Amino acid sequence: MKPTQRKYQDPTRKDWVVGIISLVIFVIAITVGALLLFTDYWYLWLVLVLGGVVILVLRQTRDYACRCRECGNEFEISFFTNLLAPHGVDKEGSWQWLKCPSCKKRTKVTVIKITK
Secondary structure (H helix, E strand, O other), rough: OOOOOOEEOOOOOOHHHHHHHHHHHHHHHHHHHHHHHHHOOOOHHHHHHHHHHHHHHHOOOOEEEEEEOOOOOEEEEOOOOOOOHHHEEEEEEEEEEEOOOOOOOEEEEEEEEEEE
């Protein structure tokens, strides 16, 4: 049995809104946690922060892939690569700084959505 080829598309406006809302909720949670827990229960605050980062990165890894801006190759990355790679947003959309497995160039790659 041949593995099915995953399909990709550019992120929609809804994807951007869901991502921004997720980040805002995370920032609010760590801010409130810092105010309430940091002095006496700093270890709970640290668990809250690390748990939130893991959840956000797992979601990103599951739902998104990358497209090389140099050669157009589309590929998926691991959890740890996603966690450690520099991220940003520019006029071409969301990006990560990665090495393309096809052309072997280290460059910005565009983040694209995986369609199920």
